[in-house]
Amino acid sequence: MGFLDIIPKMELSFIEDGAHEIMLTNEISKTFGLNLSSQDSREIIIARNTTLKDYGRIEVDTEITRKIIMQFCSSPYIQQDDYMETIIEIQDLFHYIKNELDDNIGDDELIEKLADLYNYKCFGVFELLEGRETENIIRQYKFGDDYDQELKEEIDELN
Amino acid sequence: MKSIIGINKEALDQNQYLASLINEGMAAGLVGVEFSKSISFDLMEIFKEVMRMYTRGESTTLKAETAEGLMQSIVYSLDLYLMKYSAPEDAILHLRSSNTNMFYKEAIEYVKHYIEETKNLYRAIETKRIIIPNVVYNETFTKAIPDFFANYDVIFSAQDTSTDIDYPLVFDDMSIKGIMYIRRYLEAFQLENEFCRKFNPSNITALLEAYGKFNRLNYEQSPINIFELIFNNIVFLTLLDKNKSYENLFISAIEFEMIEEQLNRLEKSEIKNLISEGINRVMHNLEINSGNLRDLIYRYSDSMMIRLENALEHGNLRNMVILEVVTQYKEQTVLEIGYRMDNKAFRFVYRKIMDCSTAEDKMILLAKYVHSLGDFVDLLKADCFYEKEYDYVFGSLGNLELSTLITSELKEYILRGEDKLSVLFSNTIVYKYAWEKALIDWLRAVDKSRLQDIELLVHKNLVNEIV
Numbered sequence: 326m327g328f329l330d331i332i333p334k335m336e337l338s339f340i341e342d343g344a345h346e347i348m349l350t351n352e353i354s355k356t357f358g359l360n361l362s363s364q365d366s367r368e369i370i371i372a373r374n375t376t377l378k379d380y381g382r383i384e385v386d387t388e389i390t391r392k393i394i395m396q397f398c399s400s401p402y403i404q405q406d407d408y409m410e411t412i413i414e415i416q417d418l419f420h421y422i423k424n425e426l427d428d429n430i431g432d433d434e435l436i437e438k439l440a441d442l443y444n445y446k447c448f449g450v451f452e453l454l455e456g457r458e459t460e461n462i463i464r465q466y467k468f469g470d471d472y473d474q475e476l477k478e479e480i481d482e483l484n
Numbered sequence: 485m486k487s488i489i490g491i492n493k494e495a496l497d498q499n500q501y502l503a504s505l506i507n508e509g510m511a512a513g514l515v516g517v518e519f520s521k522s523i524s525f526d527l528m529e530i531f532k533e534v535m536r537m538y539t540r541g542e543s544t545t546l547k548a549e550t551a552e553g554l555m556q557s558i559v560y561s562l563d564l565y566l567m568k569y570s571a572p573e574d575a576i577l578h579l580r581s582s583n584t585n586m587f588y589k590e591a592i593e594y595v596k597h598y599i600e601e602t603k604n605l606y607r608a609i610e611t612k613r614i615i616i617p618n619v620v621y622n623e624t625f626t627k628a629i630p631d632f633f634a635n636y637d638v639i640f641s642a643q644d645t646s647t648d649i650d651y652p653l654v655f656d657d658m659s660i661k662g663i664m665y666i667r668r669y670l671e672a673f674q675l676e677n678e679f680c681r682k683f684n685p686s687n688i689t690a691l692l693e694a695y696g697k698f699n700r701l702n703y704e705q706s707p708i709n710i711f712e713l714i715f716n717n718i719v720f721l722t723l724l725d726k727n728k729s730y731e732n733l734f735i736s737a738i739e740f741e742m743i744e745e746q747l748n749r750l751e752k753s754e755i756k757n758l759i760s761e762g763i764n765r766v767m768h769n770l771e772i773n774s775g776n777l778r779d780l781i782y783r784y785s786d787s788m789m790i791r792l793e794n795a796l797e798h799g800n801l802r803n804m805v806i807l808e809v810v811t812q813y814k815e816q817t818v819l820e821i822g823y824r825m826d827n828k829a830f831r832f833v834y835r836k837i838m839d840c841s842t843a844e845d846k847m848i849l850l851a852k853y854v855h856s857l858g859d860f861v862d863l864l865k866a867d868c869f870y871e872k873e874y875d876y877v878f879g880s881l882g883n884l885e886l887s888t889l890i891t892s893e894l895k896e897y898i899l900r901g902e903d904k905l906s907v908l909f910s911n912t913i914v915y916k917y918a919w920e921k922a923l924i925d926w927l928r929a930v931d932k933s934r935l936q937d938i939e940l941l942v943h944k945n946l947v948n949e950i951v
Contacts, residue, residue, distance in 0.1 A: 377545075384545040385532045423545060431542030 402449020526584030887941030
């Protein structure tokens with residue numbers, strides 16, 4: 326009874342269940358004018374499964390995707406027409422960084438950091454987040470830069 | 485519903501016990517497909533909990549490899565717990581009647597207890613382990629196994645066997661993992677050690693040293709199985725002498741030739757019977773009554789037979805034994821007083837010498853096999869040599885040896901009043917043996933200064949005897 330024997334069976338019935346859980350986030354996101362349809366939700370789950378497979382990772386539920394949605398739905402830089410794609414991109418980046426850091430960063434910590442960077446340093450430009458800022462995160466956690474402190478100072482200034 | 489039959493024990497896989505138990509349980513009609521599905525679901529729930537502990541509640545995602553390791557750890561503990569039931573039907577009954585999560589908690593407690601029992605076994609072995617100067621052997625027990633216990637994690641990596649256990653056993657099932665492997669290793673070592681403890685550690689060390697010299701290995705640093713070294717030698721020694729005491733673990737060069745000659749004369753089935761008798765004799769001589777140790781020996785004897793057949797076929801029997809290391813002195817032969825071959829060995833050497841067609845061949849055998857004065861004189865008395873051959877024989881001896889020979893064997897002639905060899909030589913002597921006459925004739929031809937040296941040594945020997 327290998328581990329992989331268990332997970333795929335769960336996944337087959339997981340897409341619909343997962344999509345349903347994703348759609349529950351609309352309760353909060355609608356206050357920011359954002360909404361995910363059932364189709365959007367399914368696509369997010371399917372993209373998430375592809376990401377996990379590509380990066381050789383597993384996830385036991387949809388908590389991470391929901392946390393990403395909750396953290397980013399309040400961003401002033403996300404509009405309805407790019408909402409689903411942005412969530413998919415952030416999801417992918419999240420798992421990429423988790424792999425690079427050998428899971429040595431908590432989920433909440435990483436999601437909050439990505440949201441802060443997206444909003445206060447990248448001003449909604451995902452390519453900047455994916456490029457320069459991701460490299461900085463990885464360097465900070467691997468080699469212990471003072472990166473975090475600089476970001477905190479910048480956020481404080483803007484606020 | 486299918487009729488219920490017993491579980492096919494042969495089909496149960498030690499390394500995937502839970503999975504094979506469920507499969508066989510379904511085949512035997514003890515459980516259905518729904519049970520199998522529910523186990524999968526329950527395992528997933530246990531996995532989530534373990535993952536939460538692993539990530540300290542900070543994540544719900546992991547690398548697949550890490551996750552797989554955690555799941556293997558969960559299943560390992562369940563497997564070990566299930567295997568404690570001698571009847572697999574009982575195991576599956578308990579699993580079926582329990583909540584899987586509770587069952588897992590029981591399994592963890594069982595594994596913790598199993599670890600403690602294994603530690604106790606280790607401590608018991610440490611007090612009885614033979615002392616030999618081999619780093620691999622010693623560090624396996626002073627470092628590798630303690631490190632394993634210190635680092636073993638029953639929750640997150642119960643299946644892990646990362647350790648430097650380098651001391652090789654005769655039987656080592658490397659397919660087993662985790663604490664089970666350590667337990668089996670220690671149990672097997674305990675049996676081998678029980679056998680090895682029957683011998684003097686300094687003799688075992690000498691055997692190791694000789695093994696190292698022959699194989700050009702550093703015996704102190706190489707992974708060498710002690711049981712095998714000792715066992716092979718004493719089985720062969722027992723073939724020559726059924727009531728062997730095993731005070732000396734070495735096989736002498738003569739003994740080796742006798743064994744080889746004996747085995748080469750036999751058919752395979754005869755060799756097998758002979759070795760089997762030898763092994764039974766060894767167990768009798770050493771009073772080996774423990775069932776487990778006897779089983780180990782019988783298992784080992786199967787592989788020993790295969791190796792022996794190959795060795796005889798390729799003329800490599802020498803690689804299966806450890807021979808006595810004979811120190812070479814400056815003189816060609818060293819005749820020790822006191823030591824003597826047993827009758828069997830003497831007859832073997834005598835026959836070989838008599839089979840030689842040239843004096844040179846006789847001399848080679850003499851140098852190879854004869855190291856005691858007593859044996860040397862017995863061969864002379866047995867008329868192994870003729871006429872000119874005596875020149876070779878006496879010519880091979882040094883002054884010290886000649887003086888020893890003369891003092892020991894010609895004393896009665898000397899003490900009749902002749903204190904000079906030269907005077908002795910000029911008299912008419914009635915000899916008991918042909919070799920005595922041959923020796924005197926040979927000495928008569930030796931140059932004067934050498935004769936004087938020999939005479940001096942003879943005089944010293946006689947004085948020492950009186951004193």
